[in-house]
Amino acid sequence: MLSRVAENIYWMARHIERAENMARLIKVNTFLLLDLPKKVALGWTPLLAITGASELFYKRYKEPGERQVTKFLMVDETNPGAILPALRAARENGRTIRDIIPREAWELINELYLQSRDNINQALTKNGRHIYLNQIISSSQTLSGLLSGTMNHDAGYQFLCVGRSMERADMTTRIIDVRSADMLPKQTEESITYENIQWMGVLKSLTAYQMYRRSMQVRIHRGTVLRFLFQNQEFPRSVLHCVREVERGVNQIGSDRFTLQILERAKTSLLDTEVTSLDAKALHSYVDSVQLDLINLHNALAKAYFLPINE
Template sequence: MLSRVAERIYWLARYLERIENTARLVSVYDNLLYDLPRGNSISWYNLIVINSGTEQFHERYKVKSERNVVKFLLADDDNYASLMSSIRMLRENVRTSRDVIPSETWELTNELYIYVRENISQGVNRSKRHEFLTHVIESCQMITGLLVGAMARDAGWNFMILGCNIERADMTTRMLDAGTFLAMEPFEESNVNLTQVIWSKVLRSQSAYLTYRRTVRRAIRASNVVNYLLNDEQFPRTFYYCVEQMDRAAKYLPRSASVRTVLKDIKSLKYVIESSQDLTDDFRSYLNELQIDLIKLNEVIVENWFAFKEEDAA
């Protein structure tokens, strides 16, 4: 497979996953608004910090309001990581990859693009945000389902697995960071178990609530949820599972030694939370280190396969 084709498929998968995960991340905070007791509030600006977008945000917005944060994450054309920007990039990568992916992918991607373009204001405004985000998530899942059900398990498929899972692993760390930050917030005393509410929302944002209950078989506690989303070997959105899937895909690709070495190093950083008392700034620093390692992994993937000159293959 030509490196330019492989690169388009890799980024197609990354943008598709990024769109869904951005919608999921905003949804966590949006859903919390309806469950927090009266008198408590949440800092929407933390979503900017979690997404490493503070510098870009401050260049265009003076107020750290809910509306400005959501607009930046969903609708801002100048934010390269916004949902709108990601959909444009997804559409372009699908358009230029139509000869190696199912033909229906182009139609479904266009439908999603048109829906978001025409309804993005619903995502910014609170009243219809849930409906908008749900539609985006379900549309991404339709496209993913098509690709899973109709792509040959060849080199293109393995590059898609790499792209999907590096993006998914990154967002899992950001979801955990969001949950940890919220759990550390000084909320007013209440009869409601706010920690349980927060971590239930994190699980639901990952579609992991029921599988967590079946697998862990314990009450929803911060330490249990964090360990599950980091280390479970069977659920497809846990960090460990994503890294394993990338390693498995890389194994079937040529010249994969350098990529698999980085993946091995990442797997060696396994972290186990003993209690909720361990969810401190040190744990958030650990999550940040994982994100840095994933950036390094992306750089190695690009250097190894996409910056590779075809004539050097001999």
């Protein structure tokens, strides 16, 4: 398999996953705000922090209101993390590998982008937004199923899974980081209720709520939520699960020693850290170290398998 093709499949998967994650994030925030009292509501700024796009946002908009932030995160062409630009990038990646992925998959990606582009106006209304986001989530899921069911599970497919898992792990850590930082400070009766609603929001942003309930069988609580999202072996969006997926893919592609070392280090850190005992500050620096592992992992993958950046 050509390095360029591998890289394109990897990024296509990441871009699709990014669009889907963003859609979930916006959806959940919309509902979360409805549940929180106005005086404690954190509004839309956390979403800007999660995507690391605050600076860019304030260059373009004054107020971080619902209308501005959702527009910025869904369709703003200047924001590379926004849904529509991510879908466009996925489509460009897909176009160059049309001979590798099944034809239907290419058609679905093409259609997903064109539809999302044509329905921008719908996305910008409060009512239409929900339908718009759901469509993106379900198309992304359809694509996963289609690829898993129709594509040879060869090296190309492994790169697809690796890309998807990398993006998932990245998003999970970002969401934990930002959400845990803006938890309400005082431990009053009232704030505890709302804190739990917020952790529930975290789980829901990652479609983890139901699986958390099944797997942990305890009520929503900071420590168990963190353990679930970092260390759960079965939940497909937990950081550990994602890292294991990457490892599985790398082993099938033709393992690279350096990449495996980094994977080993990341896994050890995930398994050995007692996340429940981390206070807000320690958690933040722990997330930083996990993110650093992910960055190193991406660089190792790029070095081992992708085209060199400069001759």
